[in-house]
Amino acid sequence: MIELLIEEASRRADAADVVMKTDETLTVAFDSGRLKSTSSAQECGFNLRVLHGGRLGFAGSTGQDPTALLDAAFASARLGPQVAIKLPAPAPLPAVRTHSPRAATLTAVDLIQLGRGMVDRLSIDGVKVNLVVERSIGSVRLANSRGVEGSYDVSTVSLSAELVQVRGDSVLITGDYVAATDSPTLAEMETMVERLLQRITWARRDAAPPKSGNLPVCFTPAGSAVLLLPLQQACSGKAVLQGISPLADQVNTPRFSSSFTLVDDPLADGRSGSRPMDDEGVPSRRLSLIEQGVVRNFIYDLETAARAGAQSTGHGRRSIFAKPQPAYSNLVVEPGHHTLKELLALIEDGLLVDDLLGVGQGNVIGGAFSQPVGLAYRVEKGEIVGRVKDAAVAGNAYELLGRVAGLGDQAQWIGSMAVPPLVIEGVAVVGA
């Protein structure tokens, strides 16, 4: 169908491109340690874009009717925005591992076995384990009117675990997630188990919140979302174009601590955001966003770049039903030199923050935040003394990333992000 679509669209339009995405996902779910369900999901869809009469139109469908999809795309172009985008010409694609043939051979029985192994490792008294093991295999195919014909296979094996502990009226919920193109290694699974059980152990005792004040705080990779989300939004070419990115006029300006480097890396082997080209057929390349504290680049897709007078950086992503938008592939914060113990040793009195509540629900790009803690620990003289509730953490992400006191020596992959733990000085902590 993709050949037919591009042939017909190219004949009628000035330019056209089409993406076909297929996916087959096998999922096993354990509820409170017991196998609950095994599911398969099959998905196939097309997203067609046409440039017709100087206007852009697009349409998506999971149906198999090429005429209906063509008609919808041209109807969209009759109303669409006037933007002169130039589709890429055929070009060699970089090599990157996006799938593992072994993942495709995994059966429900294999996934169940993998899941049972994790449940056994995580089963401790009074803690319920919810676990999902998922294997997906699929393909991305793209064709455009300039002769680009690209395709690559993808596979993902993911493990997501959630521990629930209810003690009297106290509830602790903590989760962890790993995903890559192949099954996690035994070592990776052990590390995940350690991370999860460590959080339960640290929470055995309750600790009073520190006296309200500006304190050093260690953010775990999961806890650092509150700092990184504003940067993700601010480094999008779309936000820059719309004039709402606080970083727009700060390219090549030192803005953050010199130990802080943020890179988008589609060419990292075997990660869930890895890809040889983006969803517009632009070859992938590594892109520095923040280099040693200096703002370097923003991400662009074709349309945003055309509007902004910039070049696509190869960051167009499109789902079946939406047009391309700038989106990150694998977002990597470069690690530093401290072990977790050394990071905590930087804290005389403060917090280790693993989960904040309500992150992403306010004015994210503004950078200012104030969130109650979901899971956090009191740190005294470099030691974790217990779980803290009834406290909130506040600050401005752009300012706080200029006060990085130390970064962990190991970045943890959470889906398509790799982040080390980091210690920030002078974070406002408010206790009840």
Add this chain to the structure above:
Amino acid sequence: MPDLPHLPMPESDLRNSLQDAIRGSRADFTEIRLERVWSSAVAYRGSNLEGATTSLDAGGFVRCLNRGYGWGAASFTGLDRLPAMVTRAHELSLASLRDTPLQLAPVPIRIDEVRLDLDGDVRGVALADKQALLERLNDEMLAADRRVTDTQAAYHDEVTEYWFACSDGSMIYQLRPHVTLSAVAVAREDGAVERGLESIGLRRGWHSVQNQEELFRNAAKRAVGLLTAPRVKGGTYPVVLDPRLAGVFVHEALGHLCEADFVAENPEAQAMMTIGRRFGPDFLTVGDDGSAAGLRGTLPYDDEGTPTQNTLLVQNGVLVGRLHSRETAARLGEAPTGNARALSFRHPPLVRLTNTYVANGRGTLDELLRDIKLGVYACDALGGQTLLEDFSFTSGYGYMIRDGRLAELVKPVVLAGNLFSTLDRIDRIAGDFRWNQMGGGCGKGGQVPLPVSEGAPHIRLRDTLVGGEIE
């Protein structure tokens, strides 16, 4: 000419293939959902049209259950592979050996067809008319103030044809519309960036999104107003929640805890949430009503074919009920409540909220404010999140309360809640109940945004933690 949808497969053909597939299944229990969704969307960003398009999506979900085994499920796009998918789901169930049986509580067998009022069938409205409507609304935001530098305006509609059948004998058809309008205005001045958000989401059609200029103007005014608004200083304050935020508060504080899947397999959680336990003051009554007329979380049946209903959760400060799927109901020996909901044919049903409410109390907002010397009036909701004991709820804006009156506008506050201590701090509930009609939705288990609604009167809380800067 209107953009006509493709010719649907005749309904009788689909019904027959559904029945054949159920009959042909070798599983002890089989359940099938099929959906065909016609939708259109228009979006503006700043003064630029992002796009306007129509989409077709179709697919199904099959679940099978066998004695001694867990669920097997298969979801798929396209509607032509039903028998193969039933076989697949059956085989996957047989791959899922269990030591304890999964059981389903009985529900009445229903043969029904429900066609909700399409209220101006969106499929018959030209895409150009939808674009013109949104352009006008977007212009309201851009013209409101020179400091509005960016906007996001979105229109989305859909009409879903939905079939449900299970081997108990139920066969349900629903035709249901859905329409949303959303406005984001971004104002910028001297390096400060603020947003104003408004939205409506309705199970209705084209007629209900007319004359919404005020909504978009409000978003713009809010963004501009917040530019110069101060931040609340961190600390604890008496807080008055407006009905929108009070609704989100109860959704997060109690609603999610009453979803029985949390307690079904967890004796410690059951002990914490024992029916008869006190939650909040004796003037607090909370429920969830999937059958309430005209709301976003309302549907005649849930995705297991159970009729929706009004379920009391807390009555006069005492826990009296919880929300069930057929599976959690059987597990706890209670009755299904019609709360098994799936985001689409791509997902299994989970125990979910519908329209969650706090019942009316007495008095007015002025009476709630009157004896507060220094406090916060928190308005509108940007969201909320819960870890069941601790939760957050985020306002869209607020006002300081000084000497019993509303004073200056303040930036949005994120409020911290704790199931036990915060509910006990409710000291007044006003008598001005209203349902909200916001867009957006609720997320759980990767299924987001599920259309829900909340309703409440003004609620006052003592000593509530508001995070913020410290001197």
